[in-house]
Amino acid sequence: MSALLLKNGRFVLPDEVTEPQNLLIRDEIVFKIGAEDCGEESIDVKGGYVFPGFVDIHIHGGGGADFMDGTAEAFETAVRAHLKRGTTTLVPTAMTATHSELVGFINAYHSFKKHSKYSDAAVGLHLEGPYFSNTDKSSKGAQSGNLIRDISFAEIAELLDTADGSIIRWDAAPEIPNSAKFAEICKENNIICAAAHTNATAAEAQRGFEAGFSHITHFYNAVTAYKKRGQKVTAGVVEAAYLNDGVTLELICDGRHVPKECVQLALKIKGEKKVCGITDATRISCTDMKCGKLGSLKNGTEVIVDDGVAKLPDMSSYAGSICTMDRALKVLCVDYGIGILTAAKMLSSNPAALINEENIGRIKEGFFADLVITDNNFNVKTVIKRGRVTE
Template sequence: MSYLLIKGGNVITGGKITKKDVLIKDEKIVDTDFSGEIPCGCKIIDANKKYVSAGFIDIHLHGGGGYDFMDCTKEAFCAISKTHLENGTTLLVPTAVSSTFENILNLIKTYKECIDECPNFYGIHLEGPYISKNQKGAHKEYLLHSPTNEEIDILLSEGNGVIKRITAAPELDNMEYFANKMKENGINLAIGHSDATSDVALKAFKDGFSHVTHLYSATPSVRKINQVVKAGVVEAAYLDDDVTVELIADGKHAAVDALRLAVKIKGTDKVALVTDALRPAGTDARESYLGEKIPENRVIIEDGVAKLPDRSTFAGSIATSSMLLERGVNHYGLSLTDTVKMITETPAKILGVENKGKIQNSFIADITIFDENYKIEKVILNGKIIK
């Protein structure tokens, strides 16, 4: 039995900031307003008026620290885990970019081998290959296709308990069957990299889709199709009150007014902020790769964002969750409490994780402490001081 007391911090939870002490016993929070006798042998962190929040949760990121999950090595997985943990992310969902089916299965295999050494991982997110060629973004077109029944069966078998999220385009062939199977198996299915009109997207939400991946990025809005004005994925997400959305809040991918509009319409309960980070996150690299380290996957880092070499599209961000925190307040003009909620409590709900995302009694003690400049001072994971 071990105790840890966080003293004198400005605790952010439930939309409020309150100065109080938090007591942790083993891996759980046991008292969010402690004022009693300090237990014998208790370790003490003097937060000294710094902010104390639940650990950050990132439901969409591809890499960091110079590595990508598609490297499919234990070295890569552990380095990415460490990079984001040091930046306050205590729970993350390793995300695959569109690749061959063999590589996707290799990713699943590597995840299973590494999970004990990467305690801040929570399943896998497959972003592709079941996405639209018209909205491919930086994904390679030749890898994109509709799901086959054989692939669905293999994914559900090999990825049982491991695959937590899938981003797909509902307008593809066989997608209704795909959605039903994923829903049956408790997998969070998101519309993303999709050319769907609003009617297709709204039907998909009834068939099992419940989320939209990086809203405004490869998720079209109102446009003309054959001289007829059609609404798109964005409007469908706004119309369905149950649907959650994520936005890349790096200050590059989402325009200020667009992000603020999403928060105004959906509310902080339905909006998660994500990094969509690539391997250069947490480094000073000027060139890198999206996915496997092969020439065709090369990207450049320019103006604080990853781009394809021809500059035709963004390829992902170089952000960490600590950057989302700062950008949320300083760039997007959100309140600190709303920003924290959208990188803690809301993503936990989207993932269905019921004991993380808030500083609350009986919750797992995943905690991030940061100063007034949003610099990460301390990180606690499962009740243990990591940084």
């Protein structure tokens, strides 16, 4: 039985940040909070913080690789790049693509899960598309307009068959034809049905919620809000989500996509347990690249880096991010004044709960020892995955 003692750490527990104390890990598990030093192998945290490992439920790639590259090697590269920055669990995300590319994405995940020693870091798949609104640039965002298409039940059946239970969330626009049936299929397959890249009114969004849409993808971005449509002012997805207590949200926490006041408003209205922080990271994240492709190398969208964020070359839209979860932590706690406990919920326990991962996301005896050690300025020093210090 292996053992590792973390000494002199301020542990970010669900309801408190402890004074400096010890924590004992045995094998993969948090064994004892407040343990005595009995001579085990140890790491001196030196009064820094120990967070639960970050859980990113919307992430396209990193380290120069995109999950849509369709190879196990791309999965390995991206997972390892983000693991170094504290993301111990993630949900690889596809984007609007050809049917064959989506099949390739799923098959690459299966290969990665079968062969990689980092396989337990990826816990299911997220399909962002291809069934979106294509009526204007603001809803389409960086999705490939020529590949956005009507809901196809034949395609859905084939993708579900290929995935064999690995799809855990799927995004669509709730106002498009057959979206209610799409939501029903998601529910039947234990898939989180999320609204994204949508031009829906509040009434259309509410009908979507009643049909089974339960989550909003990158809230505030590529979703509608209060605006004038012709001669009529209408509410949008943002207002509908605020009015529906059962709907959860995710926010891109890169300090660019969502202003501080909007993060604070979401937390105030929805409550701190209903809001997740994500990166929406592209292949450019964790690198010094200044341009690249969002999505596959063949059919992906060209993006550039400008002012710390990925954008379309014509500057008409953001296009994913270059964010990592350690940067998200700093944005929330330092730039936006969000408390440490709330930030930990947004980046760890809330997304873990959303995807029904019961033994991660919190520092608790009996839970997996997925931990991130930082200094007092939230710089990552050590990442521990299932009780082992990562490379």
